[in-house]
Amino acid sequence: MTLTTTALMASAIILAAVGIIALYRATVGPTTQDRVVALNVVGTHAVLVIALLAAVFETHEIIDIAIVYGLLNFLLAIAIAKFSMDRGEVL
Amino acid sequence: MSVAGLEFALIILILVSAVITAMLRDTLASIIVFGAYSLGMAMLWVVFRAPDVGLTEAVVGAGVMTPLLLLAITKLGREDVERVFAKIRWGPLLGVSVLVVLLLLTVPALPEVGDPDSPTNTHVAPYYIENAYEETGFVNIVTAILVGYRGLDTFGEVTVVFAALVSVLAVLRREELI
Numbered sequence: 001m002t003l004t005t006t007a008l009m010a011s012a013i014i015l016a017a018v019g020i021i022a023l024y025r026a027t028v029g030p031t032t033q034d035r036v037v038a039l040n041v042v043g044t045h046a047v048l049v050i051a052l053l054a055a056v057f058e059t060h061e062i063i064d065i066a067i068v069y070g071l072l073n074f075l076l077a078i079a080i081a082k083f084s085m086d087r088g089e090v091l
Numbered sequence: 092m093s094v095a096g097l098e099f100a101l102i103i104l105i106l107v108s109a110v111i112t113a114m115l116r117d118t119l120a121s122i123i124v125f126g127a128y129s130l131g132m133a134m135l136w137v138v139f140r141a142p143d144v145g146l147t148e149a150v151v152g153a154g155v156m157t158p159l160l161l162l163a164i165t166k167l168g169r170e171d172v173e174r175v176f177a178k179i180r181w182g183p184l185l186g187v188s189v190l191v192v193l194l195l196l197t198v199p200a201l202p203e204v205g206d207p208d209s210p211t212n213t214h215v216a217p218y219y220i221e222n223a224y225e226e227t228g229f230v231n232i233v234t235a236i237l238v239g240y241r242g243l244d245t246f247g248e249v250t251v252v253f254a255a256l257v258s259v260l261a262v263l264r265r266e267e268l269i
Contacts, residue, residue, distance in 0.1 A: 009097060016100035016134065019127075020107060026124050027111050028175070035123045043153075046130040049097075050137050050145075062137055065145050069133070072154045076126055079158045083165065084119070 005056045012052040019045045032084045036077055043073035098138055105131040114179075116172040122160045129153045162262050 019042045026038035047066045054062040108128040115121040129152030136145035202209035219236055229235035237245055 009093065013096045013100050016097060016104060019131070020100075020104050023104065023108055023111070023124070023127055026127060027115070027120070029120060032119060032123075035120055039123050039126050042127045042130050046134050049134050053097075053137050057140070059142075061142050062145075065133065065137060065142055065149055068146060068149050069130070069153070072149060075154060076157055079161055080119075080123065083161045 008052050008056050012049045012056070015045045015049050015052075032080070036080050036084075039080075040073060040077055043069060043076065047073070094138060098135070101131055101135045101138065105135065114176045116174055116177050118164050118169050119161075122157060122164070125160070126153055126157050129156065159259065159262065166262065 022038045022041040022045070026035045026042070029035055047069045050062055050066040050069065054060065054066070105128060108124050108131060112121050112125045112128060115124060129148060132152060133145045133148040136142070136148055202211075206212070219232065219240065223229070223232045223235040223239070227235040227239040229239065
């Protein structure tokens, strides 16, 4: 492993570890808004970790998953926000 | 800093979120933490160099499951709870722990991943490669294995997919497919 890939891998590990801290906020809450933002933080970290892995493994197929996750993150936040707003409509 | 370090961090993330999902009493909070579990799984699939499974996990686990579960609790109702976590019942926990330890004891007996001398690679796979085309008449060997040799298994999978479709339609309350 070269110095660059080691640095990229180290940042991926740190991002995954910070996701565990965001999980604490998602668990404790206390409001739904806190949990949704915490889930969004974990989702953004997932996008970043997958993009970093694409750079480490030098494959471009993995980038597609990162893009799909970027879109789904948005969808998740909207679905939960709609649910907590008017109770009964998700789609 | 290597792949093993990232695997370790991701497995911790997945295990913690799975346990919290099971322990939380508020269903909405549980669904949100389950979304985090799914995100961790997708990252782990990418680390294992299985991008197709990672993509499926992304779309199904995070994209479809969360709105579907939210729809389910709009139908079922969500009760207000005072306690954040459920009470741990020690008897079942002990039983499950003993079972996990017993199953983990069998792990060292498994052959190594990709071992060419393991039973999976020495008996069935060469047979399929040699005889699939003459015996089944399919032009694609993957189709021959899935639909021919493992036909009963695939039939079971189709049954599961059908049951899932019926439950989704029941949750959505749609009589006909659009």
